[in-house]
Amino acid sequence: MELSVLMEPVTNQNPLERLSAPPMIYKPSSPVEVEVIENTLLTPEDYSEEIRHIVLDLKGTDYRYLEGQSMGVIAPGEDEKGKPNRVRLYSIASPAMGEPGAPSHVALCVKRVAYEESGTSYYGLCSNYLCDVKPGDKVKISGPNGKRFVMPRDPEVDLLLFATGTGIAPFRGFFMRLAGLPAEERSHIVLYYGSRTMKDHVYYNAINNDLGNLADSKNIIHSALSREDPNKKLHVQDRFRLEPGPVEEALKRGNFLIYICGIKGMEKGIEDVFRQIVGEDSWDATKQEWKEKTIWNQEVY
Ligand SMILES: Cc1cc2nc3c(=O)[nH]c(=O)nc-3n(C[C@H](O)[C@H](O)[C@H](O)COP(=O)(O)OP(=O)(O)OC[C@H]3O[C@@H](n4cnc5c(N)ncnc54)[C@H](O)[C@@H]3O)c2cc1C
Structure with a gap:
């Protein structure tokens, strides 16, 4: 996508008016499958926190987003009631024109969640799923979500x-x-x-x-x-x-x-x-x- 296409003119007297965020195209009940391109560590191997940079390819989908919107991810499998796992949201870490040199690539920044209950360790479902994906894997995504956490049209703001x-x-x-x-x-x-x-x-x-x-x-x-x-x-x-x-x-x-x-x-x-x-x-x-x-x-x- 061309950057000039993404810059919308200031159209009215309200300088705080936001860029218009694309609506949700893929609902959690009808997600789209996209390919994992990259999954790299953003923290050192031996560090207590694990945060990863995960790049997905939106090629062939109608997914459009603005900076500040979130993406839904649906981990495979079912919950204890036999329903598909609930969607989790992740902020999109890329600009609307995609990752440098790859307009269809979009990045997420995901922390592996672990918690303890009565002395036993549990691991967050979706964050652990995402942290373990490999290039070539397919991930079900929904969204984009959110209209307000996006940038204003007016650069004077x-x-x-x-x-x-x-x-x-x-x-x-x-x-x-x-x-x-x-x-x-x-x-x-x-x-x-x-x-x-x-x-x-x-x-x-x-x-x-x-x-x-x-x-x-x-x-x-x-x-x-x-x-x-x-x-x-x-x-x-x-x-x-x-x-x-x-x-x-x-x-x-x-x-x-x-x-x-x-x-x-x-x-x-x-x-x-x-x-x-x-x-x-x-x-x-x-x-x-x-x-x-x-x-x-x-x-x-
Ligand atoms: C708008 C938005 C944007 C977000 N952006 C990001 C992002 O950019 N990066 C990112 O890493 N995350 C982001 N998140 C958080 C993300 O959506 C998930 O909530 C997070 O990854 C944890 O999901 P999970 O499936 O791994 O964990 P879950 O399995 O859902 O568990 C989550 C938490 O619930 C609690 N919990 C669940 N079950 C139990 C239990 N049996 N006993 C005790 N406690 C329990 C624990 O505290 C646990 O840490 C965002 C959330 C929102 C709402």
């Missing part, structure tokens, strides 16, 4: 991004989309990105530096590592509190959208910093307004 863990996935898509455009057509991005250590700071470390390779004067990335140094535990909200400058400037300019993606509960700490910036007295009204105008967007899971 600043993008204030907050990610933890695999919550970085949609923002890789944002960065890659904007990287292909002339400077005047690109929004300013401020990204606060939290993970445990540099080893799971995916897409921004020595294993894969897709974000670092796209960093330029139009974007700022603030990293927060919670377990790299026991004397300096920084969560995403701590980094935001320490370096709120770019966000304060965006708030003064007045045209901005906030996107929060990742671990459930992360929004609370971020909200506290915004409350400090905006002021205790006016925060409740401001947050209400931001929610109503869809300035505040969160996808936490």
